[in-house]
Amino acid sequence: MLEEAWTLNGSVALRPETFGALAYDFTTRRLSFLKDPALVDVVRQLRNHPNIAETLDAVGISDGERPRFRAALERLADQHLIVRRNTQ
């Protein structure tokens, strides 16, 4: 997953809050909570970088934090809040 290109799902909107952000999927009507402002940065930046690893570099996520971020991104992928980006 780390080497792939991902992006925020087009049907999902993010609303900043002090704890991170609310994420709402207008298609599934599901509301989720991103409980870390750095995770919100990562999710917003995914589209600007060739893959997740480079996004984590750009946002400044340390090596020790990466397993936690990877697990969070996998959960977001399971919920289709983030989706694979077509780079062709």
Add this chain to the structure above:
Amino acid sequence: MTAVAERRAPTRLVDHFEYGLDAPICLTWELTYACNLACVHCLSSSGRRDPRELSTDECKALIDEFERMQIFYVNIGGGEPTVRPDFWELLDYAVEHHVGVKFSTNGFRITKERAERLAATDYVDVQVSLDGATPEVNDPIRGAGTYDAAIRAMDNLRDAGMKDFKLSVVCTRENISQLDEFKKIADDHGAQLRLTRLRPAGRGADVWQDLHPLPHQQRELYDWLVANGEKVLTGDSFFHLSAFGDALPGLNLCGAGRVVCLVDPVGDVYACPFAIHENFLAGSIRDEGFQHVWREAELFKSLREPQTGGACSSCSAYDSCRGGCMAAKFFTGMPLDGPDPECVKGNAEFVTVGDRPAPSQDHSHKGTVRNAPVPVKIGRRPPTTMCDESPVNPGDFVVG
């Protein structure tokens, strides 16, 4: 002892919710007090249109403000929202401005054509109200012919291909025994069942003593909710029941003024949909705009302060039930820092109950209503003369 506990830095998500968010998560907008029905337990005492109702342009400006605040969706109710001539225009306007809508309806106006249009529109969800799984249980509460109308609306929505719309049930003494039947009706229509708590607000205060579930029924409801899990929605209605054991799915928190609020048909903003009373009025969108009321109203600021449990502080269940529902306490004349009137530990029995507060408004019908509640033993006001009763018996509501 002070009324406000020390404020800790928020660490858990629920702490952030207690201290309030920049914009509500769950905003209910009662679009009109007008209703074709006269349900005995109506939270908003609806019936007659208020002449000061927000105009179409005012409604659109409010939707613009919701969009600016990123309020992703609103729950539209009433009254019966579809009786506003501009309802469908406002629905389209909200969707065009990225404000999703879930609206509550009694179903009378959900024709085949409307159902097809709704099914074709993303961002719109429909909630059909039904308070009995049989006409015999439903119609005394909601009115003659209302069972058939709700089922017909759900048939139309299913046939149009609408998926996962909501069947919304207020749980009463009369229908707790029908939970499996409600689930079947929802399943048969490809709908999701949503159960909510009867509140003693509006006309609900008049029927509360007769209709609120008995203690053994509360246990039955809790066990049923635990068994059915997240498949059944509750709008976080039943957190007072968490004192029975494990917490139910949801935030288990009174969201009033923190993550929840109500905008009424004349633009007044209240702390929650169950508290349409001047004591819970935060301000008006007409005076200050919605965002200013949400962020700056003194009432909302006080609700976002940590609350103490008062008489409940020493109870072993306080951490799970948090003293229950503020509105249920207020409208039954109980102190706000004491137990819920339906406290499952039975502590409400030891509370000195004051006078019920006088309603601060009432839009109930004054004349004859075509689909009046079937007069059996439950009735808000027994008819004083035969003329008060309709002479005909025609055939004719993570988060959620």
